[in-house]
Amino acid sequence: xxxxxxxxxxxxxxxxxxxxxxxxxxxxxxxxxxxxxxxxxxxxxxxxxxxxxxxxxxxxxxxxxxxxxxxxxxxxxxxxxxxxxxxxxxxxxxxxxxxxxxxxxxxxxxxxxxxxxxxxxxxxxxxxxxxxxxx
Amino acid sequence: xxxxxxxxxxxxxxxxxxxxxxxxxxxxxxxxxxxxxxxxxxxxxxxxxxxxxxxxxxxxxxxxxxxxxxxxxxxxxxxxxxxxxxxxxxxxxxxxxxxxxxxxxxxxxxxxxxxxxxxxxxxxxxxxxxxxxxx
DNA sequence: CCCTAAAAGGATATAAACAGTCTTTTTGGT
DNA sequence: ACCAAAAAGACTGTTTATATCCTTTTAGGG
Numbered sequence: 001x002x003x004x005x006x007x008x009x010x011x012x013x014x015x016x017x018x019x020x021x022x023x024x025x026x027x028x029x030x031x032x033x034x035x036x037x038x039x040x041x042x043x044x045x046x047x048x049x050x051x052x053x054x055x056x057x058x059x060x061x062x063x064x065x066x067x068x069x070x071x072x073x074x075x076x077x078x079x080x081x082x083x084x085x086x087x088x089x090x091x092x093x094x095x096x097x098x099x100x101x102x103x104x105x106x107x108x109x110x111x112x113x114x115x116x117x118x119x120x121x122x123x124x125x126x127x128x129x130x131x132x133x134x135x
Numbered sequence: 136x137x138x139x140x141x142x143x144x145x146x147x148x149x150x151x152x153x154x155x156x157x158x159x160x161x162x163x164x165x166x167x168x169x170x171x172x173x174x175x176x177x178x179x180x181x182x183x184x185x186x187x188x189x190x191x192x193x194x195x196x197x198x199x200x201x202x203x204x205x206x207x208x209x210x211x212x213x214x215x216x217x218x219x220x221x222x223x224x225x226x227x228x229x230x231x232x233x234x235x236x237x238x239x240x241x242x243x244x245x246x247x248x249x250x251x252x253x254x255x256x257x258x259x260x261x262x263x264x265x266x267x268x269x270x
Numbered sequence: 271c272c273c274t275a276a277a278a279g280g281a282t283a284t285a286a287a288c289a290g291t292c293t294t295t296t297t298g299g300t
Numbered sequence: 301a302c303c304a305a306a307a308a309g310a311c312t313g314t315t316t317a318t319a320t321c322c323t324t325t326t327a328g329g330g
Binding site (some may be wrong): 141142176177194197198199 | 287289290291297300
């Protein structure tokens, strides 16, 4: 359980690749897709989502392509993952506690909150700079 | 992302309810289902899975029903969740590192391992006894 | 101004997973 | 033998995942 989807995997691969390039150079989507071995049409959708929230900047037309929207050390893995997979929510009740508070069953609630918090902390502590470094 | 399915929710509700009963008394599936507001046919499937791995003991025929397989303090939330949702695997690559090690992209790998480990630790630290207590 | 390169957006297709139901079989008690 | 209860398996409808394709918009270059 708790599995990242393909979309999430591709998203990470794509943007980490971008983070490994010079910050001032645009990359063609088709090049990125080929480099990280992801269907270009699918990656296009993903990068559109990135673009909307400013994780990447896009340029159309001849000479166009993508660049990181911010320096790689200022983009966390958490942002990338949540951009395409939605917020980290181990359980509905963490999002909507209304439905949950009644009945003593919900000793479970705080546990899911801890899970959420731990995961966010791990992912939030890693930047694209960390990930792009080639050992 | 990382959401528990209905099955997982129902599983927790059902077994936590059971943990709140005396350890030596069997409960009818139909009663449990009604008490925790879960479709009985669905809960049946879930308890079958529990039964197979010994989380609960089942008795057939007249006077039959379900009991916890072990004292509630010896069953963790992790076991319950993994019983019905499968192992905690934030990313395929955590399960099958073979496909992952090449290419410098996989600085991501250890991050998912940490996520997995943190989640397991939180869920593993909570027992049914903790959850069954009515405040 | 037109042609081409590139991303944006929308519609569609297929497959898998989820959520649940129904029926039949097995087992145990009376 | 009969009844009560869980086990097991087949089946169904809905939603999500995983794409692909096509048209539109934007930008640059000749």
